[in-house]
Amino acid sequence: MKAVVTVTLKPDVLDPQGQAIQHAARFLGYDAVRDVRQGKRFELTLEPAADREEAAALLSELAEKLLANPVIEDFRVESIES
């Protein structure tokens, strides 16, 4: 079973990396790039779970405890495929 969880900075939290990338993009002539926010993406391989709901619950728990830092980040379970 495969799953994807994404973790992003909360909206008003400073993202120096995103800022720097936006800067670099401008410098390279990509003026259309107005804003960049950098987040994380986790691809997980799981033992086959009884069902998707069980897997989703596990992933949420895991994201909250381990993958995301709830003080500054939000997470989302993106997809689960068996």
Added chain:
Amino acid sequence: MKAVVTVTLKPDVLDPQGQAIQHAARFLGYDAVRDVRQGKRFELTLEPAADREEAAALLSELAEKLLANPVIEDFRVESIES
């Protein structure tokens, strides 16, 4: 216009962060987690482009030049929304 680009390590590149997370997950009792790979996710805000294809081309170029290092990483333009 909003877009998402994801960058992941090539399969044969070691991912110590992913490994550490998998380890930690096991320690917390999530034995179902067999493997974790950590990648990056970029959320970009673009000036409205003429069309989606133009935007897609721009994003691919940007990803190839800047967002990903082809020696170790693959990228994918995930979504473009206006």
Added chain:
Amino acid sequence: MTSAGDPPVDLALALEHGLTEEEWHQIVRILGREPSFPELGIFAVMWSEHCSYKSSKKHLKTLASEGEPVLHGPGENAGVVAIGDGLAVAFKIESHNHPSYIEPRQGAATGVGGILRDIFTMGARPLASLDSLRFGPLEDPKHRHLLAGVVEGIGSYGNSVGVATVGGETQFHECYRGNILVNAFNLGVVETDRIFLASAAGLDNPVIYAGAKTGRDGIHGASMASAEFDDSSEEKRPTVQVGDPFTEKCLIEACLELMQTDAVVGIQDMGAAGLTCSSFEMASNAGTGIEMDLDRVPQRAEGMTPYELLLSESQERMLLVAKAGREQEVCDIFARWDLDAAVVGRVTGDGRMRVRCHGETVVDIPVDPVAASSPELDRPTAEPPELRERQKLDLAALAPEEDLTGALEALLDSPDGGSKAWLYRQYDQLVQGNTLIGPGGDAALVRIKREDGSVTDKAVAMAVDCNPRWCVLDPYAGAVAAVAEAARNVACTGARPLALTNCLNFGNPEKPEIMWQFVEAVRGLGDAARALGTPVVSGNVSFYNETDGRPIHPTPVVGMVGLLEPWSRFAVAHFREEGRQVVLLGETREELGASAWLALRRGLEAGAPPAVDLEAEVALQRLLARGVAEGWIETAHDVSTGGLALALAECCFSDPGGTRVGAQLELADPIRPDALLFGESPGRVVAAGAHADELLAAAAEEGVPARRLGTTGGDRLCIGRAGGSTWIDVPVARLHELWARAIPRRLEAA
């Protein structure tokens, strides 16, 4: 003066902002009207404990802050002390305890960022950092996480900005389970004729904002109840600031470049309470006023209100006043480093802070009552009722240690006694190329170069110290001991202690027992600083370190700075060679009160801490300087927590990876072996070198008790009674293994 969207301002809102009813009435009296919402925010922040020092002011005034080399004492961003030949060092220590508990990585990182700004604001190039850390027990996974995060944060920030982290201290204790301590120290070098102060002088001079854009970071820092904002915005208002070391690095270089011109009148970093605090302080220092237009402030988020703009704690920002007509030159230098800079206002002569936004005046208050004449409290104090009882320790009734070797091994294997290499290996200890002694010794020793890169023969030694177990059992004695130990650590390199900074970490000052601890500690700090001739030139107070009514142990951390000149001779804390003679300087008394041995082997935190003889301390430190300069002392290691046995074991290994040298030693003092080996009588140093006779003679001259212990060599540490039984006889490699693994093994267990 109210803007659309601001909540109605009344007493209730003031109380929610942490102001008292009395303070509310005072504000109304000062203004002759009720404050606007941003004005209320300003008063609340400026009069908060954090910014106004209202509980501590009265006591801090008693500290000795003057002395011949002191150029700037408390009140400036950092203390500045002359080191001769037109050079000076600026240094300070500051706490970032609360943010680090909430988000260890960013909290610690922004702590480092903040202290660095305090230093380069004064025109000094940051040279070296120390960090003083305290956590709960490592058995608690939360504290393993906090330790890892804090160390990563300190490293990631310090390493990126190119400032070496050369030392610190780390302790673990139950009392920090609910409140960890993260105190960051930095020292910079400045030419005495290029020191800058936070002063908004000169009518009509431009006020310039430089650095990162302002976002909604840390507005809760103003202790605002979030319900008063619109409900949906709660999510958008993170209390946690994220550090951007890259911007800070550019800011350091740009500011130092700018300071080489004569365009700058005054400069101040935006720390707690951001734009508000920095502008009020600058105007107050100069006796002027400031007129500011918020529309010109570089902004990161959209639709920020005046309240938010004034109170945001976004990092990596500076406020400066330039000479009129030099604006462009200033902005050009920031532009060269790709930093935002904007003229946001001008200096006025009427002593008022006037702030406009969208053409409307949103703040109009007299500067002085907010800044300089903020409230001062005289809080009641009371000695904790059970303290006298806890100070009693009947040695005769205390079962003697049966396994002396086992006790030494247990101390080496404890998180407090073990090597801290796991932490400091994550810090760049070398950048700038001046580190003569990095982490692992008693004090760090860093060579001074001039801004043009030329080497001087000066080096500064620095150390941070505090033993909270002593402080809880006797805050006065504990504070005296912290000063003495920090000075002794500095003296062990051969340097002469010059001046100190301090970070006073305590519980809730509204409790008389906490306030008593504070007052006692300040008294001790002052007495010891006076006796040792090391003025207190800067510092920081952190109150309210308590959770669920359980306060931390009083933790007055002392950061001592000394000068070594020339640095061509200095001593290290480990044995360098075989065949050296080992001498113990100072007197060992039969005492075990408040010792690490007592806590670890008997589970007791009791007894009176050993008293420091400050006169003897001065003599000892003079002897150390002389002995190092003469070449008699090549090793000098302070005997502190864990006692003589632990100190001797540490002398056998230089860490990491360095030499291991054993020793055969005999002790003659007629006291019980456990007190001899593990007692913590202060004022002692293990010295080694090739000229013991000269050292002993000099000790006699200086009136320092000294005795020969034996010689270095072999691969075992043997300690026994002179002419009697052997107490400890172990391979150094075994001791080293225990010591080196003490922290890593606890982290790996997870």
Added chain:
Amino acid sequence: MFSVIQFPGSNDDRDTRFAMKSVLGVPSELAWHKSADLPADTRAVLLPGGFSYGDYLRCGAMARFSPVMAAVRRFAEAGGPVLGICNGFQILCESGLLPGALLRNRDLHFVCEHVALRVERSAPPFTSRARVGEILHIPVKHGEGSYFADDATLARLEERGQVLLRYCENPNGSRNDIAGVANEAGNVFGMMPHPEHAVEPVVGGTDGARILGSLVDFVQGRGKAA
């Protein structure tokens, strides 16, 4: 003239210049990242350590696009010697002037300590002052120093003798224990350890002067042939 490139976020630029001047006795000049050309009489280029552009995104990823890097590329392609130290190594890899890439350390921690390095080749412009098999003690300080190249590239590097320095004890998980690698032509070299921090007996020892000194010899026409 030795040109030391200064990016925003470079840290060891001053230390590199100090080492060149105070220890090796050669002057150097700073080249600002925004300038399109190298100083006129540049004979060698040094890319110093630090965190160019904060090392955000990936280390070296953004420095690669600085105007000055186009000039460095031209200089390298014309056969000029280029030494990248730590962040400089990362930038050279990102720019494609050196093969491979540098990944996060295996244990995920920044590491600052002295390491022992085995010299694999003794040749100008970078290692002529050392003997093959000799052990040099030079400090590392990096969070992303784990050298990676795919199997084919790695085999080619080894075969052609492009690996000049190898860790005796691998501190970061680098493949084949690689601490420093040169391009095929041998004029571009990147290494994670910091030779500029080992040029004085009291601050880090003097083994680093063997590397920097080799470069000086080469530029001054004293480098012995391989």
